[in-house]
Amino acid sequence: MHQMLLVLLSLNNMKFFTDFKEKLNGAFAFSNPRQSANTALNILERRRQQRRLRSRPVVVQVEVTSRCNLNCFICSRSSTPFIGKNLNKELIEPVVDLSKYSRELVLFGYGEPLIAKPFYQLLAKAKSGRISFVTNGLALNPRITQKILATSRRPIYSISFSIDGASPDTYNSIREKSDFERVWTNLTELSKQLKNRSYPKLWIDFVIMKRNAAELPQLVRKAAGLGVDRINVFNIVVWDRAHTDESLIWYPDLAAKSFASARAEAQEANIRLDLPVIPDKNKSQPNTQAKFCHDPWSYTYIRQDGTVQACCFTDKFYMGNLKEQSFEAIWNNKAYQTLRTSVNSSNPPVVCRHCEQRWREVNSNDDNSIYLKLRPKNLV
Ligand SMILES: C[S@@+](CC[C@H](N)C(=O)[O-])C[C@H]1O[C@@H](n2cnc3c(N)ncnc32)[C@H](O)[C@@H]1O
Numbered sequence: 145m146h147q148m149l150l151v152l153l154s155l156n157n158m159k160f161f162t163d164f165k166e167k168l169n170g171a172f173a174f175s176n177p178r179q180s181a182n183t184a185l186n187i188l189e190r191r192r193q194q195r196r197l198r199s200r201p202v203v204v205q206v207e208v209t210s211r212c213n214l215n216c217f218i219c220s221r222s223s224t225p226f227i228g229k230n231l232n233k234e235l236i237e238p239v240v241d242l243s244k245y246s247r248e249l250v251l252f253g254y255g256e257p258l259i260a261k262p263f264y265q266l267l268a269k270a271k272s273g274r275i276s277f278v279t280n281g282l283a284l285n286p287r288i289t290q291k292i293l294a295t296s297r298r299p300i301y302s303i304s305f306s307i308d309g310a311s312p313d314t315y316n317s318i319r320e321k322s323d324f325e326r327v328w329t330n331l332t333e334l335s336k337q338l339k340n341r342s343y344p345k346l347w348i349d350f351v352i353m354k355r356n357a358a359e360l361p362q363l364v365r366k367a368a369g370l371g372v373d374r375i376n377v378f379n380i381v382v383w384d385r386a387h388t389d390e391s392l393i394w395y396p397d398l399a400a401k402s403f404a405s406a407r408a409e410a411q412e413a414n415i416r417l418d419l420p421v422i423p424d425k426n427k428s429q430p431n432t433q434a435k436f437c438h439d440p441w442s443y444t445y446i447r448q449d450g451t452v453q454a455c456c457f458t459d460k461f462y463m464g465n466l467k468e469q470s471f472e473a474i475w476n477n478k479a480y481q482t483l484r485t486s487v488n489s490s491n492p493p494v495v496c497r498h499c500e501q502r503w504r505e506v507n508s509n510d511d512n513s514i515y516l517k518l519r520p521k522n523l524v
């Protein structure tokens with residue numbers, strides 16, 4: 145059915161149809177009939193804003209470890225007491241079970257996935273339609289890439305490298321214990337290895353702040369030269385008071401200049417660039433105009449200790465623990481039902497009113513299209 149629709153749509157190159165085709169691919173590519181049915185039911189249930197769901201989450205994110213080989217100053221790991229641990233062994237099977245229904249299993253949390261055994265165990269066992277992950281890239285040399293591609297039972301949809309600078313000095317000043325040249329070499333090698341493959345898509349995640357904003361356009365140019373598919377830019381979340389000055393809320397002009405120039409580079413190089421809104425301290429009031437959030441219906445986040453969170457941006461939405469209860473019991477419990485009732489109401493939880501994801505300026509039609517729908521109409 146999905147294939148037939150794609151064939152029909154390929155006959156027509158009108159923008160509406162190509163956008164729709166991309167959306168369809170984003171929603172169903174690599175899913176088996178059970179996963180496609182789950183996605184379809186999930187869309188229906190979330191459209192109805194149902195509190196109790198028969199469908200399971202479409203996207204499941206798992207923190208395979210909270211250990212890390214770096215010590216980035218931007219990371220909340222650096223500013224909170226943090227004990228690094230791998231995903232608890234007894235959680236592997238419950239995650240595999242859940243993955244039978246999900247379109248995508250996302251394998252990272254607060255930590256570096258590639259250094260953790262559960263990452264490879266889940267690659268080998270997962271039953272989700274597809275897999276994706278974000279890495280600091282330091283360990284992703286050609287040997288590890290081969291290992292990942294050989295181990296993964298399911299197609300890997302995207303690999304995101306976190307690279308927050310175009311020069312060694314800037315990048316290394318953010319990512320303590322990393323090595324810009326090595327990460328860039330790994331990215332270059334990976335792009336060569338993936339050259340004749342449609343998947344995995346190769347992405348870069350760039351956390352933008354005062355010290356690296358001016359380097360974004362250069363990074364776009366360099367990445368396009370390597371055949372990177374897309375660059376996602378995120379505003380820095382400041383965890384430590386000492387780094388407040390890095391936030392671009394104090395420097396909207398710097399942000400605007402960087403974004404404009406990066407956009408022009410991206411257009412010329414024909415690479416997709418997803419930018420956040422230009423942060424502005426005068427616009428930080430609670431926003432009740434924001435469009436719908438889909439996460440309490442379509443997404444769940446399982447931490448290494450079994451904690452289930454409804455959102456990866458805040459630990460305020462603790463829903464239960466997978467070591468104590470089945471996922472099915474948690475998914476429709478009181479905490480989840482309460483959140484589903486309030487998140488898109490006129491009186492959402494305070495953290496949701498400040499959520500940047502509800503303000504992201506994204507021209508995406510695939511997974512991130514949830515954010516496109518959330519974009520307030522007055523922001524273009
Ligand atoms: C926590 S890391 C885990 C994966 C891996 N260790 C890495 O660095 O890519 C996931 C993503 O969060 C981003 N990140 C870390 N600290 C951040 C902050 N303060 N604000 C926004 N994004 C942040 C990282 O750059 C990375 O892209």
Ligand code: SF4
Pocket residue numbers: 212213214215216219220221253254255256280
């Ligand atoms: S590499 Fe990732 S998890 Fe590790 S400290 Fe940096 S941002 Fe945090």
